[in-house]
Amino acid sequence: MKQHLYLTFLFLILSCNNERNIEGTWYYNYLSETSSSNEVPESITFRNDSVIFNYPYFDFLENHSVKIENSHLYFKNFEVPFKVSGDTLIINEKQKFTKTPSEPFAKDYIENKSDIKIDLPQLNQYKFQPDKYNNDNIFLKFYGVHPKTNRQYLLINDVYTNKFSVYLSTYGGHGPSPVDLLFVDKNALMFDLEKVFLAAKFMNQLKVIFVNDIQVSFDENHGIEHKYQTLKKNIFIFFMRQYILQFLS
Structure with a gap:
């Protein structure tokens, strides 16, 4: 019984630390390349009760309200498992984001990111x-x-x-x-x-x-x-x- 209470208490502490340490901006670690997709967000920013995703090829921000609970992110209709290990945010046990751009490729990639400004149509009267x-x-x-x-x-x-x-x-x-x-x-x-x-x-x-x-x-x-x-x-x-x-x- 004591062991069960101890494990429960430890889990709660780790969950609280995850939620507290997630604030700020995290950059995708291209050197880890655990994803086959080229469309992984360049960065994810947690601010107050919001999460902001930035598109990798030019600045295009998508902002959603987020609930962080029991080592999961709840936004839109998604339930996304995560954990914070040191200076690394790990999404779904696969995608790694760090507090600073990873060397050498990612830093160059971000510095050379296009500065073009595109305001997409975001129309709703067609069947996209x-x-x-x-x-x-x-x-x-x-x-x-x-x-x-x-x-x-x-x-x-x-x-x-x-x-x-x-x-x-x-x-x-x-x-x-x-x-x-x-x-x-x-x-x-x-x-x-x-x-x-x-x-x-x-x-x-x-x-x-x-x-x-x-x-x-x-x-x-x-x-x-x-x-x-x-x-x-x-x-x-x-x-x-x-x-x-x-x-x-």
């Missing part, structure tokens, strides 16, 4: 699909606001551009019929986006996948990861000489 895609034939492209000029560009290989010739160069060496996963700022002009679609059509890409929203998800196999709410559309371009020349000038 909460999909994940095979990265082997999916190319993530970002169309948003340059932080210094406040103008909109397509971000390609860390270069901001609106040049049609540069768009075309991004398809060089790719396999047949790749598909763009396109993150577009909701204030983008269709005239500017048409250059992106025209370049894709020139390279025989027949579809594009628009990202409406990014949403944090959890399952026991993958842990915490981002999933995309998407809409796949065919690309229709009329190859009229006058129409095409306006983009080539």
Whole structure:
């Protein structure tokens, strides 16, 4: 009986320590690479009664109220087991986050993270699909606001551009019929986006996948990861000489 009470008391102490030590920001430890997903949050921040997830490729924050109890995180409809061991937060016995970016890869990754600003549409009047895609034939492209000029560009290989010739160069060496996963700022002009679609059509890409929203998800196999709410559309371009020349000038 005494041993049972002691173990119960010890469990309660460890649970309280977990809950108390979880405050602050935790960075995903890419060196551990326990997840096969590329969409693990770059960081998780616990502040008061909230948890904030940051998307890895550009700053996109998702904030939820969270309840922390018995070494579990309760947010949205998820029940996520966790523990704090020293300076490491372990999610679901698999994903490791630390108080400082891990060396050497993760620090460089975070420093080189895109500074593009994208305010996603987050529309609710269409039937979007909460999909994940095979990265082997999916190319993530970002169309948003340059932080210094406040103008909109397509971000390609860390270069901001609106040049049609540069768009075309991004398809060089790719396999047949790749598909763009396109993150577009909701204030983008269709005239500017048409250059992106025209370049894709020139390279025989027949579809594009628009990202409406990014949403944090959890399952026991993958842990915490981002999933995309998407809409796949065919690309229709009329190859009229006058129409095409306006983009080539």
